[in-house]
Every structure is written in C-alpha cells, then in structure tokens.
Amino acid sequence: LLQLYQPLNFFGVVYREIKQSLTDIESMVTLLSVEREVADRPDAAPLAIDGAEIRFEGVEFGYDPRRPILKGVSFTVPAGRTVAIVGPSGAGKSTISRLLFRFYDVNGGRVLIDGQDIREVTQVSLRGSIGIVPQDTVLFNDTIFYNIAYGRPGATPAEVERAARLAHIHDFIMALPDGYQTTVGERGLKLSGGEKQRVAIARTILKNPAILLFDEATSALDTHTEREIQANLREVSRGRTTLVIAHRLSTVIDADEILVLEAGRVIERGRHADLLAAGGAYAALWARQQESAQGPALIPGVLAPT
Numbered sequence: 421l422l423q424l425y426q427p428l429n430f431f432g433v434v435y436r437e438i439k440q441s442l443t444d445i446e447s448m449v450t451l452l453s454v455e456r457e458v459a460d461r462p463d464a465a466p467l468a469i470d471g472a473e474i475r476f477e478g479v480e481f482g483y484d485p486r487r488p489i490l491k492g493v494s495f496t497v498p499a500g501r502t503v504a505i506v507g508p509s510g511a512g513k514s515t516i517s518r519l520l521f522r523f524y525d526v527n528g529g530r531v532l533i534d535g536q537d538i539r540e541v542t543q544v545s546l547r548g549s550i551g552i553v554p555q556d557t558v559l560f561n562d563t564i565f566y567n568i569a570y571g572r573p574g575a576t577p578a579e580v581e582r583a584a585r586l587a588h589i590h591d592f593i594m595a596l597p598d599g600y601q602t603t604v605g606e607r608g609l610k611l612s613g614g615e616k617q618r619v620a621i622a623r624t625i626l627k628n629p630a631i632l633l634f635d636e637a638t639s640a641l642d643t644h645t646e647r648e649i650q651a652n653l654r655e656v657s658r659g660r661t662t663l664v665i666a667h668r669l670s671t672v673i674d675a676d677e678i679l680v681l682e683a684g685r686v687i688e689r690g691r692h693a694d695l696l697a698a699g700g701a702y703a704a705l706w707a708r709q710q711e712s713a714q715g716p717a718l719i720p721g722v723l724a725p726t
C-alpha cells in the first residue's frame with residue numbers, strides 16, 4: 421500500500437503545484453488585463469500643465485460595454501474655473517471623476533487636460549496634478565503633522581505650518597496640548613467633520629495640484645458644517661481648475677458653471693441663479709431638496725438641502 425501511496429502522493433504534490441501555478445497565472449492575467457486598461461503608452465510623456473483646462477469631448481463610457489453610463493458628455497472647465505456636476509443618484513457623476521483620474525479609459529470621445537489626451541500622458545504625472553478633497557476625510561492614526569505632510573512627503577515643518585495656516589487649522593492645532601504632534605484618527609483625538617476637512621485641505625495645499633476634485637459626501641451635514649465646507653471649497657479652489665462632484669446641491673452655488681447630468685447626459689447647464697430662473701430640471705432638484713430640508717435658509721430664499 422505504501423508503494424502505491426508514494427506515487428499517488430507525488431502526483432498530489434505535482435497537481436497542487438500545477439494548480440497553484442495556474443492560479444498565479446490566472447491572477448497575473450487578471451492583473452494584467454486590469455492594468456492593460458489603463459497602462460501607460462510606451463511613448464507616454466509627462467502631462468504638461470499650462471493653466472490646467474479640463475475638457476470632456478463626447479465622452480462615452482460604461483463599466484460594462486453593454487450598459488452605457490455616460491452617453492456623449494461634453495464640457496470644459498477653463499483654467500482656474502469651477503464647474504459643478506449635479507444630478508440624481510446613479511446619473512454618472514462619480515464616474516466622471518474616475519475617468520478624469522483615468523481609473524478607466526473612455527469607450528468613445530476624449531478627456532483632455534491642456535489639450536493633451538490623458539491616455540497619452542503618464543499616469544503618475546496625471547494623478548500627481550490632481551488633488552482630491554473628499555468631504556468625509558479619513559485620517560491616519562498618526563500625528564496631525566504626518567497627516568498634513570502626507571500631501572508632499574519630505575515637506576519641512578515650516579511648509580506644513582504654512583499649509584495649515586492657509587487651511588485655517590493652524591491656530592486650532594497650536595491650542596492642542598501636543599500641537600502638531602497630537603495623534604488623531606480613530607485611536608487618537610477625534611476631529612469634527614469640518615476640522616478633518618481642513619486637515620485634508622492643508623494636505624492638498626501642500627501638494628499644490630493644478631486641478632482640484634471636490635467630491636461632496638452623500639451624507640447629510642448640519643447647516644453650520646455645510647457653510648464651513650462651502651467656505652473651505654472657495655478657499656482651496658482659488659486659482660485652481662476645480663471640478664465639484666455634488667451629491668447634494670450645497671457646494672454648487674458659487675460654481676462658474678453647473679452641469680445637470682441625468683442618465684449619463686448633460687441635460688442643462690448654466691449658473692445657479694440662471695438655472696433656478698429657467699425653472700427646469702435644476703430648479704426641480706432644488707425644490708425637491710427644499711421639501712426635505714430641515715435647517716434654516718442656506719442662502720437667502722433658498723433652503724439648505726439635507
């Protein structure tokens with residue numbers, strides 16, 4: 421029996437090894453196919469920024485080609501300007517930000533930054549040019565200093581402090597017992613939503629990106645925090661080309677242009693007051709948010725959305 425067992429055992433080992441190799445090959449292929457989708461071209465050049473104008477030209481995209489999500493989306497964010505994208509849940513707003521980062525390639529049309537198709541530039545240079553300020557920032561379980569310096573590894577204490585001052589968080593930090601060495605995050609000092617966002621803004625200021633992507637949280641915030649966030653956005657977007665992905669409508673009031681996206685198409689565009697006056701889809705979205713609004717007026721005549 422032992423004589424029979426040994427060869428069988430041998431085959432068992434070989435079988436497991438082959439199976440493991442196949443699994444490795446399989447995962448490698450999976451990895452490669454994911455990478456291939458967004459691989460740098462052999463001749464990819466670094467993105468050359470000159471003002472950082474963003475242009476979506478007839479962009480078609482679906483995560484699954486059988487289910488189109490964006491159906492010919494075109495818009496321009498001129499250098500240093502702010503464009504906000506609003507629309508019902510599932511319209512494709514966040515998808516636009518993922519395409520700008522080139523997490524996926526478009527199925528049709530083009531995404532250009534300063535006239536360069538983002539498929540023709542290196543991903544490192546593309547992503548290095550974009551800063552994100554999410555509304556629900558997650559901080560590392562580390563010092564405030566580390567959390568800000570993360571924006572540009574190797575930043576000096578003076579640079580970190582300058583960024584914190586610009587983000588209006590320096591005085592708050594100095595009032596803490598351990599100042600910049602205070603540990604924050606889940607296991608340290610818990611910061612409020614607005615404070616966490618200021619840390620994220622300081623981090624972004626340090627990174628100094630030409631393009632800012634402001635991704636608004638889906639969750640409802642109180643009116644005070646809403647106002648604070650609007651002020652923060654105004655501050656950090658100054659002089660940067662800014663794309664606001666608005667899941668609610670509170671941060672769009674100041675935008676140079678608002679795009680209303682519905683089922684993957686831009687159905688309306690204009691400034692806040694003009695769109696309200698036009699009484700179309702945007703006005704209806706506002707009205708719907710007003711109905712569910714609980715807080716006092718955010719701006720005169722308009723209720724804070726929840």
Ligand code: ATP
Binds near residue numbers: 508509510511514
């Ligand atoms: P919300 O305001 O609810 O966040 P949104 O306008 O940002 O919505 P997207 O996140 O862009 O919407 O999603 C648009 C559509 O794409 C949705 O139908 C969603 O189910 C689909 N989708 C999003 N991400 C993926 C993915 N990774 N794979 C497949 N489908 C996806």
